[in-house]
Amino acid sequence: MKIFSGVVAELEAQGAGILEVFEPNPEEAVIRLNLEDFHRACLFMHKRLSSAVMAMFAADKRIVKSSFEIFCVFLSREHRKWCTLTADIPQDRPAFPSLARDIHSASLFEREIREMFGLEPQGHPDLRRLHLHDEVWPAGLFPLRKDFVLSGPVASDGITYCFNRVHGEGIFEVPVGPVHAGIIGPGHFRFSAAGEPIVNLEIRLGFTHRGVEKLFENKPPQEGLTLAERVAGDTAFGHGWAFCRAVETLAGLKVSPRALYERAIFLELERIYNHFAGIGGIALDVGFSFPAQFAAVLKEKVLRLNQYLTGSRYLKGVVCIGGVSRGFSRQDTRALLSEILSVSADHQELKKMLYGSVSFMDRVDDTGILRQKTARDLGVVGLAARASGADLDLRKVFPGIYERSDFRLIKQEKGDVLSRLRARMDEVDESVRLIIYFVDRLEEQSGTLAADFSRAASGRAIGSVEGWRGPVFYWVDMKEGLVDRCKIVDPSFHNWAGLSFAVLGEIVPDFPVCNKSFDLSYAGNDL
Amino acid sequence: MQYSWLLFQALVAVFCAPLLSGFIRKVKNALRMRRGAPLGQPYRNIVKYLAKEEIVSETTSWIFRAAPFVVLGSTIAALMFVPVFSFSFSAAGMGDVLTVFFLFALGRFFLALAGLDAGSAFGGMGSSREMFISSFVEPVAIVTVAVVAAHGWSAESGEMSRHIGTSFSRMVAAAALFMVVLAETSRIPVDNQETHLELTMIHEAMLLEYSGRSLAMLEAAASTKQLIWFSLLGGVLWPWPFGGAMTLTDGIAAMALFGLKMIVGALVVGLTEIGLAKMRLFRVVDFLGLAFLFSVLALVILSLGY
Amino acid sequence: MMTLFFLTGILVLTYAMLVCHRIPALIQNFRLQSLFLFLVTLDFAVRHREAKVFVVAGLLLLVKVILIPSFLSRLVKKIKVDERLGLFLNPLLSLISALFLTWGASVFCSWFLYTRQTAVFAAFVVSITVVLVGFFIMVFRMKALSQIVGLLVMENGIFLLASVMAGGMPFFVEIAIAFDVFVCAIITGIFMYRINKVFTHIEVHRLTDLKG
Known part of the structure; x- marks a missing residue:
């Protein structure tokens, strides 16, 4: 170092x-x-x-x-x-x-x-607004300024968003969204397609902007934690831990190894269930319903395991400032081990099913390639970056409790849908191995579950965690025990640009599988 | 007397068609470890659509309103020319199997126009894909039928199915026809009926703008068309042994045999749908090219007398 | 009629092999083709009630349906080669060529075959087609694995031809051929492994590149 x-x-x-x-x-x-x-x-x-x-x-x-x-x-x-x-x-x-x-x-x-x-x-080349849409928000009103007061509904200035247009004979503009037929977040995709091949894709997000960063201001950290878990529902634990880390660092609070092991176990569980959802989604979007169904069953098993261990399927209310809110009993660890091993065995079946199907491999091999250089230039992070050959995983940069676990960074080289699928499947295997390792170490721990946190802290710190999509980043500035400014960066904020490059040259019907292979958060991006 | 039987056959077929769709879905769900919707769900859907209000886009023309009628009408008319239960119950004097294909083409033409009519991007894409695929499908269907027809030197479907007995060319033609059936009834690997993703749809995309009674008509037409294709396939592989003067027991046996053929067809199609992923659109060319080749092969074998 | 059905199955699968874009699909089609061939032989055995034919059918099942395809699939997975089968001739053109081959085979058969039995004629045409298509796969596909499969397909065709023409080859010849084919496949598999290790690819047209 x-x-x-x-x-x-x-x-x-x-x-x-x-x-x-x-x-x-x-x-x-x-x-x-x-x-x-x-x-x-x-x-x-x-x-x-x-x-x-x-x-x-x-x-x-x-x-x-x-x-x-x-x-x-x-x-x-x-x-x-x-x-x-x-x-x-x-x-x-x-x-x-x-x-x-x-x-x-x-x-x-x-x-x-x-x-x-x-x-x-x-000198910025593109000054269009991101989250505050011109159609509904007037110019000149800046929410994150301290003197911003929202007295009532605001009237828009009547400007409409200007999309980048592709001109030429035979180019069609296909708008998709923001209301989609599936149960996903709202986002607008504007394709310029010459027949079937996609010439250009522009993604407009911001439909689920809730003003979360403003809501954080003047809140005590416990309320802030509740808010953090609701920024992106499927990364509730990741966001919660990142926020807690930031607060604990600036308050100088030490978390016991026992709580850290439990936190790591929950983080890996969150990774596993989301990866199953992604694997199933990729299979479903190419019409391969049987493995999609199987993956959905595996996801449900993990969610029920979460419920059994914590009372919450999506791991909300589990992390708290200073540690975790619930401890594992002997019975809990036994159930956890047996369930995770059975899920892992089924996962091997799922892998065989998908890799052995020629029609499926034909769809996902060489589709939606995000080149390594493009990913680097765009600043793509997390799973999508690692599938394109990047070496970026916060569990390797800031190991913490992962220090002696022999953590293996999973990466692929090609950057196509198959690489992102392989990365997910290999990460599930690695997460299962890590959970077993952590449960083993947990047996020997007997520290406190949550350190006492009651003082009015002040200061600034960064808290970061490798969530299942990528690095979740929190920068918290506290003044006399209340949050003064909180900056949240969900990995999806970096990665949406990657999707718009990955689909270029692919045909329009391949877009859903490319989108699902990235599986990015709309709400996490919009805040 | 003849015509009342014809009408009876057509009504029964139209009425049973949604049951076939329901049965295929049940087979697929059973394979997917799910319970899924009940067998009669397609009927419930149609009744539900009939009860709902129809919303028609302001930017459409008369084609949009006329298309469901044309599609349903042409499909039922096509049904009249196909011997569903027995080979003498078809509108013999009026047309032959090529009439069936022409009526399908008429329905498809109007549906493609209706998909374009509303001006939405999805409808347009669906229409273009449907036309693209049908340009490969139609030659295969016609050549296959020509092979079967050549046995009796008549393209009239009643005559065609009278010639019982399998032949090598007929078998190869059946292989080609199976692939055509997958394409025409919008099944995986060509199209996915259960998808919600508009960008990937082929047949469904043209129906997106429809609601209420028109949608009910189109759904009924789609399931009837499926029944017709299954009957044609069953007829080529395992011709109708019933016809001419029929007693009541004969009639019931005919219907039972028909039911059996539908069940076997449903099982095979269901298994195919579960075991494969949907092909990329331009790979469908390879798939249908193979079908075309089988049909030509059948013709070649036929030319040598087998 | 069952024989006719199985023969059609063999023909359909042979054609399907020509549109395969990936190696596992080719191996799977070969396995199904051998299965149908086994069914034809079994049908023949039941009809003529000869114990020898049963044994030959069983050997066919064991070697060509179970052992060799499993061995080849495992090989593909082990050498981790890019699964895509390079095509020198695109699928549509391959199919048209195969159509001409079949037409040629049927014309040829109709010259000297004076039987009205559809099954015999069909078996002749199918067997010659299978031999020719097997050869086609050997020549017009880039990966070395397709050459083994092509050889095995040719062997299938010859087996069918012999069964039709002469009621099967002499028993011991059959056994010997079966073992030969099996050993051949194993040895070629080993070669494949070595070729991949040295050249890091198994594309035949690149094997002439210098490697120092």
């Missing part, structure tokens, strides 16, 4: 005016800069750490110091640190130099900052 100051020295050598460098905790390094040097420093970090922009957001600190704060977070895999670059934006000139033209992964974040805070990214 190299010392991070080497990187800081390199940054200084570039001529960036660094105001302050500090490491609030072992997993983070924060560098404060002047606004003029912000662009150059971010570009340097992007190249030096080989990291896409993992989060970019702002905070309204005009009450405290008459300025906004802007943050840009990178992940350094070699140093195992989150590197946050921050600068102050004076309130009389609410603008900052845009990174979008140089670093693609910053573009969506900057659009979000613009619509939420009114800070102009100078």
Whole structure:
């Protein structure tokens, strides 16, 4: 583990005016800069750490110091640190130099900052609003500013969203959504197709924007946790743990190994049931109903196991600040082991069924390829990135309790639907192995279930967890025991762009299986 | 007397057609470890649609309103030319098996137009795919029927089915016809009837804009068409041994044999649907090309007298 | 009539082999074809009630329906080769060629065959077609595995031809051939493994590339 100051020295050598460098905790390094040097420093970090922009957001600190704060977070895999670059934006000139033209992964974040805070990214090529749709939200109203007051229904300005158009003979524009025939979230997909092959896909999301980040403000952390679990229902535990980690880090709270093992077990259970849902969904979308049904049965088994262990099928209310809310009894661990082993045996059957069917393999092999370079440039993270050959898994970067578990990073090279399917199936096997390992270690633990958390904490910290889709990122700023600003980045926010590139060249009927192979969250993206 | 029997046969066939769909679905659900909808669900669906209000898009023309009538009418007319229970109960003097295919084509033409009429993207895609697939299916169907017809030197379906006895060419033709049946009744591997994904639909996509009574008519037409294709396939493989002067027992035996053929057909189709994934659209060309080749092969074998 | 049904099955499956895009599909079709061939032989055995034919049928079942296809599938999984069967000639053209081959076979058969028995004529035409299509698969497919399958298909065709023409080959010849085929498949499998290890692919037209 190299010392991070080497990187800081390199940054200084570039001529960036660094105001302050500090490491609030072992997993983070924060560098404060002047606004003029912000662009150059971010570009340097992007190249030096080989990291896409993992989060970019702002905070309204005009009450405290008459300025906004802007943050840009990178992940350094070699140093195992989150590197946050921050600068102050004076309130009389609410603008900052845009990174979008140089670093693609910053573009969506900057659009979000613009619509939420009114800070102009100078030089950004695409200034359309993301979550606050022009058809319903007037211009000039910025929700995440501290002085925002919603007195009643707002009237729109009458502008409509402008889609990128493909012109030419024989090009058809096919709009799909936001209301879909299946039980999924709302999202609008606009295809430009020349007959059957897709020439361009533009995805417009934001239909389930609930203003979650605003709801977090001025809440005590326990209420914040309840809110965090409802950001993306199928990653309830992942989001909850990430939030708890952030709060525990800034409060200096230590969680007992026993609670950590239990948390890891639940995280892997969440991964397993979601992967079964994804596998079944991929089979269903190519019309292969028998394995789809089988996978659905396996998913139900895991959900019932969750219910038995915690009382909640989707693991809500399980994690709490300082630990977990329920402990495992001897009987629980026995039931868990037997059920997970039976599910794993059925999983091998499912694998044979799918890999052995020629008609199925013909559909998924070589379909919807997301190339490794494209994934890297777009900043795609998590399962989709690993299926395209990326080496990114937070369980390897910040092992924590996974340290001695021999964790194996599952990745595939090709980036097609088959790779994402294989990645899911192999991750299920690895998760089962990890659960068995953790249950073994759990037997020897006898620590407290949840550390006592009652003080009014203050400070800022990052909490992150490798959820089943990818890294769930929380940045929490607390003031006297209440949340002042909470930035949430669900892995889907990075990955939707990947889908729009993966389908290019495929025929329109292959879109559902490509979409399902990514299996991204609409609500997690929209917040 | 002849015509009343004809009418009776047609009515029974139209009435039993949804039962066949229900039975195939039951077979599939049994294989998928599910209980699924009850056997009579297609009937319930039709009754439900008849009771609902029909919403017609403002941007459609008379074709949209006329299409369900044309489709149902042509399908029932086609039914008249197919010997369902026995080979003498068909509108012999008026037309032959090619009339059946022409009537199907008429219905398909109007349905494709109706899919385009509403101006929605899904309908248009469905119509184009349906036309694409039917351009491969129709030659196969005609050549196959030609092979069977050649035995009696008559394309009239009653005459065709009178010649009992299998022949090599007939068997090969039946293989081709089986693949045609899968394509025409919208079954996996060509089309998925149970899908909710509009982007992947072929036949269903053209029906998306319909509701109420029109939808009931179209559903009834689709299940009747399925029954006709199954009868044709059964007739080629295992011709109707009943005809001419028939007693009541003969009549009942004919219906029982027909039921048996439908059940066997349903089982085979159900198994095929469960065991395969849906083919990518452009692979259907390979599939139907194979069918076309079998039909030509049958013709070749026939030309040598077998 | 049952014989006719099985023969049609063999013909249909032979054609289906020509449109296969993936190796496991080819192996599966071969297995089904051998199964139908077994049924034809069994039918023959029951009709003529000869114990020898039963034994031959049983051997066919054991070797060509159970053992060899399982061995080939396991091989494919073990050498982890890309399952796609490279086609030198696209499916439609392959089918048309096969159609001409069958037509040629039927014309040829009709010259010297003076029987009105449909089953005999059908068996002749099908057997010659199977031999020719087996050869076609050997020549026009890229992967080396298709060559083994092609050879096995040809052997199927010859077996059927012999059964029809002469009421089967002499008993010991049958046994010997069965073992030969089995050993041949095993040895070719081993070769396949080695070829893949050295060349990291099993595409026949690339085997002439220099590897140093």
